[in-house]
Amino acid sequence: MAYIALYRKWRPKDFEDVVGQSHITETLQKAIDTDKVAHAYLFSGPRGTGKTSTAKIFARAMNCVHGPTSHPCNECEVCRHIMSGESLDVVEIDAASNRSIEDIRTLRETIKFMPAEGHKKIYIIDEVHMLTTEAFNALLKTLEEPPAHVIFILATTEPERIPMTILSRCQRYEFRRITSEDIAKRLLYVAGQEQIDLTKGAAHILAVQADGGMRDALSMLDQCVSNTSGTIDEGVVRDLLGLIGKDWLFSLAQAIFDGQGDVIIKAVDDVIHMGKEPRVILMELLAHLRAVMLCQAASSSDTLSAYDDCLDELRKQAGEWTPAAVFQVLAILQQALLTAKTSPVPRIAVEMGLLMAARQLNQPPVVPIAAASAAKAPAKPAKTAVAEKPEVVPVPEEDDYSGGYGLEEAVPFPEEEFTSPGPTVGQAPVQEAAAAMPQPARPPVPPAPPRPEPVKAAAPAANVPAPAPSPAAQPVASAEYQDVWKKMCAILDKEKKKAVLSCIRNGRVVYIGEGQVIVAFKTAFMVKRANREDYYKFTDAALSQILGGTYHMQGFLEGDAELDGYEKKKSNLTRPAEPEPLPEEDIPVPAPSQEAASSRDETAWQPASIEDMDEAERAALGPLLKNVGDCNIYIENKK
Ligand SMILES: [Zn+2]
Structure with missing residues (x-):
């Protein structure tokens, strides 16, 4: 028998199986039981949160030979036809590829026909926001006067792109991002049923990486299963997803707060030698510092479940640093990530961001020479150019004279300032910056307070x-x-x-x-x-x-x-x-x-x-x- 992907095999079959959306499934069940089913629904929410699965369960609930029922049997011929996608009464349309007015006109033609075996004809239009304006208008006419035997279920990840006229004719349900705790629980359940040896820590990493989507989480688990025989633990998951180990994140974060430029550069070097993307460093470190921030603000946050195995260490870091310092580093690294995304040499942006963060925390603010950005600056147009x-x-x-950090003393300005060459692009400035980095003992030295007296005029x-x-x-x-x-x-x-x-x-x-x-x-x-x-x-x-x-x-x-x-x-x-x-x-x-x-x-x-x-x-x-x-x-x- 052909291999069935985990996310398809473990697609929820009952309303109760849908993870993290009980606010929707319970309401729908109640509507079915009390015969108050609407003729059009809009399911909106992030990808992989169960919109289409819920729509299909709903279709079975309406058409099951024992129904309409809030608990479809999933065994009768009608249920089985719907599950295998053979039912003529359940029409699934992907609006991403059938978005023209012609497609909607065809749909309207078929609406006239009565259901073949069930009670209702159910049209599930996925990614409905992709429809053209004309197609929306054609759909609107159908939604205004639908035949009694038709139910529309529109699904979308971008409800804001759907015209108000359509929205106002649908009962709207918003699917929530599934918490990583719920995803991890489901992953462990599926792994148990499938005889997959998945550790709790690994399940948490997968859950966090899935970012609220069950389908992505199961796909990633599939990827792990097909790449390893034996236990799927944290190391396997991190390796497969190209993530960086937590020990490494803890020590890199520590190096930033301690201002250890040489440690930072070496850490970046090591990770890049392992074949990882420079940007991944920033993304992972941002996620780690976010965990530190959340640990400081609300130590019971769901995100911290990924740190179950090293919560003590996380709490230690969170206790060592002030929230203000963490915000500062987060802000600098986010900016560096933006720069790295568009930079032809992302490594420089990554190193610069890390060093700047370390420097900001361990020194009075200094205006740095931006080596990487200088490389990116476009050539001036000829009309304003003063030179070639x-x-x-x-x-x-x-x-900024009001700052008064005594910069004259901190950075002696060279006499030949106007003729000195511009900063060179490449490794040199970063390494120099690393060499210049102070090496204070833990805990980190807070930035020196601004001097009250202004800089003396030259x-x-x-x-x-x-x-x-x-x-x-x-x-x-x-x-x-x-x-x-x-x-x-x-x-x-x-x-x-x-x-x-x-x-x-x-x-x-x-x-x-x-x-x-x-x-x-x-x-x-x-x-x-x-x-x-x-x-x-x-x-x-x-x-x-x-x-x-x-x-x-x-x-x-x-x-x-x-x-x-x-x-x-x-x-x-x-x-x-x-x-x-x-x-x-x-x-x-x-x-x-x-x-x-x-x-x-x-x-x-x-x-x-x-x-x-x-x-x-x-x-x-x-x-x-x-x-x-x-x-x-x-x-x-x-x-
Ligand atoms: Zn049935």
Whole structure:
């Protein structure tokens, strides 16, 4: 006799056999017993939850020679015909392949005929959401005035795609995702009946992997049976389904929370050498951390049944880490999984995600160089290109001054920052990151609290003496500051000093007088640039042009104590006139052009803003920016 797949052989035969849907089967049985059967039903729910099986039991219940009965005999000729699919009274239509109006018209033709052997003609239309609009309209006419001998059972996994007019004419039943506990129980029952040696742990893994669908669970059990002789235990199941062992998951999770970069990289290496997909690592680890999260929130959750054999270890991990830390890692890994799904080199995305998670937990936040994302960034279109092959790369520099993590000390910024090569794509950055990973002892060190004091402004470049202010320069009324600043930006724009302008336009003029123009910037990054000679020589020239005499611009970080002195000086000058913060839209935004590429202030990196990018670039950078947060973006100007 030909082998019958387990899911077909063990398809439920009675309403009582349908796993996890008693809220539906009991209602249907009651309707049959009290002769209150509707003429159209809609069964919706995830795949493998028993929709078609229930429809077929219902068909037998209606047509059994002893019926209509809530307990069909499954032995009479009618029942047997329905079970073997030979009955003329039960018509099964797969709407996925019979979705046209012609198919529905044919159906309507056959409806006229009375049932051949049973009491009712039952039409089961599976995946009904696949019907075309015309087919739905044709079906609607039938549903409006069905003959008394016809019952429709529509089944779908996507009820939201079914027109309201159809929905309103059906009695609707929603099939639930079957709990993994129920699936595991059924698997163990079937295994017992079939003389299959299935361990409890293995049944739980299969149940969890089936994700609420009984059919998938039985198919997977079938797969295990045909691939092994002997006991089907956890190892067999994990191996066959390409899953990763739980010991490995426990230790990888621990390595992340302990910040052990070398352990992480080695663990990834081992799994990939075993022939597993890099993405599987993230999916499995996410499932594991979800279990940790659920263990912290509700230790009796159904999902934890997969951890029956190592619940103590799970509880230990759940107790060691704070929920906030687990959320943080989950968020980073989910993002990494999204990136890995579209990345041509998913391994990098996986390694980067794991290392970033470890780093976030064990260090104050640092803006990382995104090696993998840089590789994915599409080439800029020619119209906005400032160079032949630009790449969008965030400069690794703190930009959020309000954070104040003392990044200047944490990450020394190289002097030749503008000419340093962009990050290379490949293993190197990841390995470097791994090497740089701290190795704290357990329990993990929580992230350092933000420093209360702001980053000290960088002093002007020491080797270039600032020009001496001219004695002729007189204090300027603060009401005019904004006007002066606008004029200066206009001059810089006209002179095509794009890099200077994009830095300067974010400044706030605090004081103009005694040959000085004091400007506050929100980031140390901007202050540093503003105080470089190749920046201020242009602003100073423009200021002198506007104000007459010699002026020198000096940048400070917002909140710097020195600014207080200048604020006082200003208020002494003009008490009533308080300058408004500069509205950004008034200042010309530099637009890269062909001329810009040849201009004198050109550097190896051109600032870019996310607003200036096209859809594709934004989409490519989006996931990265989500992780990195607020940062400056520069386009490398490769010659
Ligand atoms: Zn029967």
